Amino acid sequence: MEDVVKGLGLLLEFENIILILGGVLIGVLVGALPGLSSPMAIALLIPFTISLEPVAAISMMAALYCAGTFGGSITAILINAPGAPPAVATALDGYPMAKNGEPGRALGLAAVASVLGGIFSLIVFIFAAPLLASVALEFGPAEYFGLAIFALSMLASMSGISSIRNLISGLTGVLLGTIGIHLTTGVERFTFNIGELEEGISFVPVLIGLFAVSELFKQSEKLNNVVERIHAKALKLPTWKELKKLKYTILRSSGIGTFIGILPAEGSTVAAIMGYNEARRWSKNKELFGKGSPEGIVGPEAANNAAAGGAMVPTLALGIPGSGSTALILAALIMHGFRPGPYLISETPEFVYAIFGAMLIANFGFLFIGLVGAKFFSLIAFIPRKLLWPAVFVFSLIGSYSFSSSMFDVWIMLAAGLLGYFMDRHGFGAAPLVMGLILGKLVEESFSQSMIIYDNNFLSFFESPIVILFFVLTFFSLSSPFWSKLFFKK
Amino acid sequence: MDKNKSAPINLGALINKTDLIITIVLIIIISVLWFETKNFEKASDLFANNIPAEMFPQILLIVILGMVLVLPFEHLLLKKNKKDIDSNRKKSIPNTTLFTMLLLTVIVAFSEILGAILTMIAICAALPIYWKEYRAKVLILYIIFFPLSVVFLFNFVLGVYFEPGLLEYILN
Structure with missing residues (x-):
């Protein structure tokens, strides 16, 4: 309890509150703008927040992450163009409801379901994260290796067209993480005599390139897309009676979202689609789905926002990112000198509770911003792309340069942007590569330490029941395309 | 007569040409990186602890290579799941x-x-x-x-x- 109070004390400084609300505003804006995304905004934010206090910087990013998930639903409802992938399912019923003349009601349902889903997952977070961390405190290098391998295997089921390509991306990220001087032996690896590579590849330019610059190239293919807009004068909150009718859908979706979010590498998009499907399956009015069903809006919205909170659990408790955005938050934590994982919670619990508080404020923040700014947000999707994307590139340039005042980083950013574009074109995801890059150090360190302990005997990994459990989970995760088919056929 | 039994195997249909090119490019990159690992300096035994610096990257390269070899045939698996790997790349880059x-x-x-x-x-x-x-x-x-x-x-x-x-x- 003392730690909770301390954490909230850290958070409730005027500057921090302003930064959190700033994060919420940026989150809603980037979420609402098709093409811009929370991971991109977090990647762009990292270099500028590095000089801030860690609590302020990470809280701002966490707030942005929460709000970005909701922001995507605004354009999904008003112009049938989800601002972010997790809002895809919201468009299925949100847009028809808006077309039926109730855009304010659709936005209101989405906002309230998002808040409730977010709060549900935060309650789980506050109990589950310390519990998970206390278990993880018992982990040795071998157990961590098993856990990291399991997390990497989960990349296979990350959204995208192909499991194998996701895994190749993830392992390429791990391989990129080996560039530079090997900490154990002091040997230079893959530096090709380039001095700037001795310290390894900086996260920041790679993240900005993969998320922002590659998206710019993609958007340059569709600069003249025209969209039909529905005017929303105000956000209309659902009545108490309506909420009572929807309570089971919201609760179910919140549970699904939190669970999916906690699984490493599973993100809000999967949660939203599952939330929608389950809402439909349990609905008494299935025929209304696709025509503006309230359950079709609250189902995915509660789930995708709950997944955002859920994804923070493995990120902070284990140091294993739960999604693309949390992978970036993890990178930011490392840059601020923290060691994400069980020690973060056992040594600086107040810091974790401050992040929890920031996410709680963010949830109410985007409800407030949605209430007062619905009309404005229905307009922002119409910012001309021909002016928006050059601005994104300017921010990318400044962000990648300012981090270490190096032109080499700018070239890395551009190269990562080109790589990200071609990877996406051929079905290789950028998010698995980033997660691999961030997990890479943990994988190699735990592998090397285990091999030293086990005297180079691979079979010794099987002496630990926890490692065996992770290997079994890895097997199930990798073979899921086969067994899930059998399961669903029956 | 079972037509399927006598039909010759069409290699062209088995292999996705674009993915074959990607596979070749990736194999070249993996080979270059593999040879680079052979050029890593040798650390003294005091630091190496029997874990040479090239060991981990080499394991990664082998695992990646194994997966890369599946790529030209992956479209067959994806088709069964009604996914089209070429949908995004049918058109040339504008x-x-x-x-x-x-x-x-x-x-x-x-x-x-x-x-x-x-x-x-x-x-x-x-x-x-x-x-x-x-x-x-x-x-x-x-x-x-x-x-x-x-x-x-x-x-x-x-x-x-x-x-x-x-x-x-x-x-x-």
């Missing part, structure tokens, strides 16, 4: 995108000479004009005020150092 890439590369290449402010102005002018944004008033306001507001926010408020260049040289 010239607009290729030129955008080239344009940004050129601007970045000259950014050290131009300095931060002129680089921003160049981006704000070149990209919209190339993308056929011809509303002169909007464009002029954008080219002038966006870079200025960025400089104000980042340089004066956040204290980010902007590299001087041609503009500063002329002004001084």
Whole structure:
């Protein structure tokens, strides 16, 4: 309890509150703008927040992450163009409801379901994260290796067209993480005599390139897309009676979202689609789905926002990112000198509770911003792309340069942007590569330490029941395309 | 007669040509990296602890290679799941995108000479004009005020150092 109070004390400084609300505003804006995304905004934010206090910087990013998930639903409802992938399912019923003349009601349902889903997952977070961390405190290098391998295997089921390509991306990220001087032996690896590579590849330019610059190239293919807009004068909150009718859908979706979010590498998009499907399956009015069903809006919205909170659990408790955005938050934590994982919670619990508080404020923040700014947000999707994307590139340039005042980083950013574009074109995801890059150090360190302990005997990994459990989970995760088919056929 | 039994195996249909090219490129990269690992310096036994620096990257390269070899045939698996790996790449890359890439590369290449402010102005002018944004008033306001507001926010408020260049040289 003392730690909770301390954490909230850290958070409730005027500057921090302003930064959190700033994060919420940026989150809603980037979420609402098709093409811009929370991971991109977090990647762009990292270099500028590095000089801030860690609590302020990470809280701002966490707030942005929460709000970005909701922001995507605004354009999904008003112009049938989800601002972010997790809002895809919201468009299925949100847009028809808006077309039926109730855009304010659709936005209101989405906002309230998002808040409730977010709060549900935060309650789980506050109990589950310390519990998970206390278990993880018992982990040795071998157990961590098993856990990291399991997390990497989960990349296979990350959204995208192909499991194998996701895994190749993830392992390429791990391989990129080996560039530079090997900490154990002091040997230079893959530096090709380039001095700037001795310290390894900086996260920041790679993240900005993969998320922002590659998206710019993609958007340059569709600069003249025209969209039909529905005017929303105000956000209309659902009545108490309506909420009572929807309570089971919201609760179910919140549970699904939190669970999916906690699984490493599973993100809000999967949660939203599952939330929608389950809402439909349990609905008494299935025929209304696709025509503006309230359950079709609250189902995915509660789930995708709950997944955002859920994804923070493995990120902070284990140091294993739960999604693309949390992978970036993890990178930011490392840059601020923290060691994400069980020690973060056992040594600086107040810091974790401050992040929890920031996410709680963010949830109410985007409800407030949605209430007062619905009309404005229905307009922002119409910012001309021909002016928006050059601005994104300017921010990318400044962000990648300012981090270490190096032109080499700018070239890395551009190269990562080109790589990200071609990877996406051929079905290789950028998010698995980033997660691999961030997990890479943990994988190699735990592998090397285990091999030293086990005297180079691979079979010794099987002496630990926890490692065996992770290997079994890895097997199930990798073979899921086969067994899930059998399961669903029956 | 069972037609399927006597039908010859069509190798062309088994292999996805685009993925075959990707596989070849990736195998070349993996080979280069493999040989690079052979050139890593040898660490003294005191530091190496029987875990040589090349061991982990080599394991990764082998695992990646194993997966890369599946790529040309993966489209068959994906088709069964009603996924089309070629849907995104059926059309060739538009010239607009290729030129955008080239344009940004050129601007970045000259950014050290131009300095931060002129680089921003160049981006704000070149990209919209190339993308056929011809509303002169909007464009002029954008080219002038966006870079200025960025400089104000980042340089004066956040204290980010902007590299001087041609503009500063002329002004001084």
